Amino acid sequence: MLYSEKVMDHFTNPRNMGKMEDADGIGQVGNAKCGDIMKMYIKVKDGVIEDVKFNTFGCGSAIASSSMATEMIKGKPVEEALKLSNQAVVEALDGLPANKIHCSVLAEEAVQAAVEDYYKKQAEK
Amino acid sequence: MLYSEKVMDHFTNPRNMGKMEDADGIGQVGNAKCGDIMKMYIKVKDGVIEDVKFNTFGCGSAIASSSMATEMIKGKPVEEALKLSNQAVVEALDGLPANKIHCSVLAEEAVQAAVEDYYKKQAEK
Amino acid sequence: MNIYADQAATTRISETAKKAMLDCMDKAYGNPSSLHTPGQTAKEYLEAARISVAEQIGARPAEIYFTSGGSESDNQAIFSAARLGAMKGKRHIVSTKIEHHAVLHVLKRLEKEGFEVTYLDVHGDGIVRPEEVCSAIREDTALVSVMYANNEIGTLQPIREVGRICREKKVLFHTDAVQAAGHVSIDVERDSVDMLSLSGHKFCGPRGAGALYVKKGVPLLNLIEGGAQERGKRAGTENLPAIVGMAAALEESCRRMDEDGRKVTELRERLIDGLLRIPHSRLNGDRKRRLPGNINVCFEGIEGESLLLLLDARGIAASSGSACTSGSLDPSHVLLALGLPHEVAHGSLRLTIGPDNTAEEIDYMVENIKQVVEYLRNMSPVWEELQKGERRYVIQ
Amino acid sequence: MNIYADQAATTRISETAKKAMLDCMDKAYGNPSSLHTPGQTAKEYLEAARISVAEQIGARPAEIYFTSGGSESDNQAIFSAARLGAMKGKRHIVSTKIEHHAVLHVLKRLEKEGFEVTYLDVHGDGIVRPEEVCSAIREDTALVSVMYANNEIGTLQPIREVGRICREKKVLFHTDAVQAAGHVSIDVERDSVDMLSLSGHKFCGPRGAGALYVKKGVPLLNLIEGGAQERGKRAGTENLPAIVGMAAALEESCRRMDEDGRKVTELRERLIDGLLRIPHSRLNGDRKRRLPGNINVCFEGIEGESLLLLLDARGIAASSGSACTSGSLDPSHVLLALGLPHEVAHGSLRLTIGPDNTAEEIDYMVENIKQVVEYLRNMSPVWEELQKGERRYVIQ
Numbered sequence A, B: 001m002l003y004s005e006k007v008m009d010h011f012t013n014p015r016n017m018g019k020m021e022d023a024d025g026i027g028q029v030g031n032a033k034c035g036d037i038m039k040m041y042i043k044v045k046d047g048v049i050e051d052v053k054f055n056t057f058g059c060g061s062a063i064a065s066s067s068m069a070t071e072m073i074k075g076k077p078v079e080e081a082l083k084l085s086n087q088a089v090v091e092a093l094d095g096l097p098a099n100k101i102h103c104s105v106l107a108e109e110a111v112q113a114a115v116e117d118y119y120k121k122q123a124e125k
Numbered sequence C, D: 001m002n003i004y005a006d007q008a009a010t011t012r013i014s015e016t017a018k019k020a021m022l023d024c025m026d027k028a029y030g031n032p033s034s035l036h037t038p039g040q041t042a043k044e045y046l047e048a049a050r051i052s053v054a055e056q057i058g059a060r061p062a063e064i065y066f067t068s069g070g071s072e073s074d075n076q077a078i079f080s081a082a083r084l085g086a087m088k089g090k091r092h093i094v095s096t097k098i099e100h101h102a103v104l105h106v107l108k109r110l111e112k113e114g115f116e117v118t119y120l121d122v123h124g125d126g127i128v129r130p131e132e133v134c135s136a137i138r139e140d141t142a143l144v145s146v147m148y149a150n151n152e153i154g155t156l157q158p159i160r161e162v163g164r165i166c167r168e169k170k171v172l173f174h175t176d177a178v179q180a181a182g183h184v185s186i187d188v189e190r191d192s193v194d195m196l197s198l199s200g201h202k203f204c205g206p207r208g209a210g211a212l213y214v215k216k217g218v219p220l221l222n223l224i225e226g227g228a229q230e231r232g233k234r235a236g237t238e239n240l241p242a243i244v245g246m247a248a249a250l251e252e253s254c255r256r257m258d259e260d261g262r263k264v265t266e267l268r269e270r271l272i273d274g275l276l277r278i279p280h281s282r283l284n285g286d287r288k289r290r291l292p293g294n295i296n297v298c299f300e301g302i303e304g305e306s307l308l309l310l311l312d313a314r315g316i317a318a319s320s321g322s323a324c325t326s327g328s329l330d331p332s333h334v335l336l337a338l339g340l341p342h343e344v345a346h347g348s349l350r351l352t353i354g355p356d357n358t359a360e361e362i363d364y365m366v367e368n369i370k371q372v373v374e375y376l377r378n379m380s381p382v383w384e385e386l387q388k389g390e391r392r393y394v395i396q
Ligand SMILES: Cc1ncc(COP(=O)(O)O)c(C=O)c1O
Pocket: C235, C236, C237, C238, D008, D069, D070, D071, D072, D074, D100, D102, D147, D149, D150, D151, D176, D178, D179, D199, D200, D210
């Protein structure tokens, strides 16, 4: 198979998929021209990511990477979420094809963008 | 098939094959280096080829051409035998592959050589 | 339900072709170059296949060269024409923006060697304009190469007109008919074609056999040097079972062409009608002038690979021009040539069907594609932006 | 009795290979480039075949490129090495006088392009000398290409030694192992080979599939441009059933190599003994260092094609290096390279046998060849001259 079982599982049954109306932080990365956009929503309470949602326009591995990333940061302190690396996502997915590694990078960036947005909004408060 | 049925018939059941001890004319053409030698023996009585034999070192079409040529000149006046053309041999054989036409030329030449030898011997008498 | 709707990628081998192959393995096991009976029997099979293939495209047997497939045929035709052209100082080639990679990548390599290539536009409908071929031809044009039918969007090119122009201008004309052969009528005389490529596995023949038609009198250089097979123009022990299978498949496809074509066109129309009912979808390529079995649509706001994989999970085998399916970053050069923006081209779906597909399957596909498109749009931030008016719809 | 003794021309496909092909047609009908399940299943078959072929020659799967056969593999290997060499100013190639046309004709074309080729002698025994390879290598040598086993006279070349020399001298080494694969042990590591060609139909696999081994790190250029198949190095939809059949056949041949080799060698020796009892006959090529199944003899005073056809009439399918079988004027370049004069080379007979041949068949062949040789000598004016002492025997 093109993808590992883990990837196919997260692709066909994505976790935390959907929008979030009252997000504390929203990050969107990628662009439609390149075929991948990820949008990540986080809800933070006491410095911990209480809830997370994502929306993705992209291929199977983009969707699976988003899904896996949300699972990996849910319940974690925001600082820890910031440290999420794309390698960690790839490993958690039992690997990605070489030409799909950029999807995991996008997931890492989406998390970072959401956290940064959260920080910004906190600062504005 | 590579060869027509006629060629195969003359190749597998060559007519007039063998040597002739008391030949009135013997012709030999071709050379072993090129892979074809034909030797033709004729017995002439009253200007008519009464008997003819051949020996050939060569491929299937060389043997078939020799055989056919002997049939075509047997019982014919020597002058007529001299007119035997390679095309006539090819036609009588229902054709030869393009790269085997030289075999029929060799047969024509072998007949001519035998007749010339006969003339020469006659002149010497 | 399991539906194979990717027949442009490769077809399942027909029973006719398989039987012909097995018979050949059994009875014609010799090497056609051998003089003995098993060899000569093999030779007879080979020449019978040549006669049969020639007949289906209006050619003479001596004008058919068997190759390993469409790519090899394309490579040999174009490299040969280019190299022979260069000897006469002709280093210009006319082709189109929507050729298969087996043509385009050869042209790219020739460009690196100093050839100049004019890639003709195919406008919004995916069809090249004969008059543009005409005006692109120059004094130093060595070759015109225009495909018979496109593999992604199925558009039929005006080969007869292009052929006539090339004949008039005395320029060599090659056509990649890999997608056309066995599906639409081909006649090298009527179409004024000098060289034509075809491939067995696109019309229910086996993989590993193709043919190159080269008009009598047109010189041809080898791509593969060696033995004297194929009149010295293509070395290598002939893949006889596959060649024989290809000939049988082509004969059958051509014999059934009218009947199958009608049936498949009807299925295609039903499928297109169903899919275009999905909002913000469009058909790629002219609706009429296309292969009977080709449907290529774009759905705005979603990406093709994920669409494809979800359809596969529902038993539908399809294809996409999405960048993600090719391992490159850009989506299909064919969809871009139609003028589609990248983000829309990413959302393409190609369904290629044949006479073995049924109306029931069509309806199943329409229903499931609708559901999957909806599902993916729901998770797509692009779709969200489109709906909110933050992004403009490209497909109305 | 019907005896197929031309296995070096092509083998009959084994039941194992045929079964593997049919299973593949049935279950792996998709295109390995497609993302859907039928495509990915096909991809799995393809990669399993790659692993299997790699294993049999001691290579890594990523070092195996599937092609359409031995000729294509040879062409790609040599053209690639030559073109890459030329970029570094290396325009000299070392090869032998007895290579197959798929190598020789590529070298001839390269010579026309300005390359210089040293064709090494093979002496009377048909075997190249490693020390002569060594001294032929120059600063500007781009490639050494020495076949593993000769197709006409079956001689095994000292590949291990040649490989070691090339490795030491840091020169690229290609070997045409088309006749060797599946018949004698090959190990690309042990043999220090950089590129190796093989062809499925020479070891009871199907026609239309071959492989090119290219050592990791050795660059490779395409012969066929287009799609990204075979990691971008060989375009064209993979001939999957044939590839899978080839892998199955190679696995089986290698598994049975020792046992079959012993059996076939015994048959070969019995056949050689029988034939050499015919007066003025000789074995061509070293008697020991030869393929298990190859017998090549010359009979003085007769011509090969007629011998061949008469044997065919008696049910024996054989081959000859006679000029007449090739359509050229000169007999086999291999026999001439042994130093045989033309007239003797014309009288050659090649019998290539396999494990399916029997001792009974061997005896039948000996008896019938004896009769036919006698018959042809009786009608041969050359034989007459030899017997009369008007011509000198070449073979005592
Ligand atoms: C030594 C050798 N090399 C190359 C080839 C070419 O292989 P193929 O005919 O499969 O292309 C052959 C057989 O014909 C051969 O015997």
